[in-house]
Amino acid sequence: MGRHFHKFPCTPRGTALLVIPPEGGQDGQDLWPLIDSWGFADPFPERFDEQGTQDLCGPIAAPESLRDIERLWGWDVVRRYMSDLADYAERRVSEAASAVGGELYLRLTAHAYVTADAIDRFAEQSIPTIVGWLRG
Structure with a gap:
């Protein structure tokens, strides 16, 4: 199972x-780098260690980012905030679309750096414009 870290x-x-997972023989030995390089013949995970010039910004920054979210808000608090904000955004945008006689399917961002005020501004200012564009 893989998860991207650049959003949340x-x-x-x-x-x-x-x-x-170790069960079922899934020990990584069937995973191979996309490009052959120096460590290609090595066992997993070492075969991924020598892939030419690597961009290590992600692996270096990720632990700091994870610590910052814990330090600034705490993971339980930030998860609850984002969940509540997503629910609020869904209601607010739905109300705004209904008010102008439209129906929208949008993907909104509800992260710790987004505020309810930003959602309100989006609903009030952008939704009527988007519905107008869709009507042509």
Whole structure:
């Protein structure tokens, strides 16, 4: 199972985590780098260690980003805030679209750096414009 870290934990793009469960023979030996390089013949995970020039910004920044979210807000608080904000945004945008006789399917960002005021401004200012564009 893999997860990208560039959105929720605010790490650089391309930062991800790969978790390989040990059961069922999934020990990573069937995973290979996309490009052959010096360590290609090595066993997993060492075969990924020598892939030419690597961009290490993600692996270096990710732990700091994860610590910052814990330090600034705490993971339980930030998860609850984002969940509540997403629920609020869904209601607010739906109300704004209904008020102008439209229906929208949007993907909104509800992160710790987004405020309810920003959602309100988006609903009040952008939704009528978007619905107008869709009507042509």
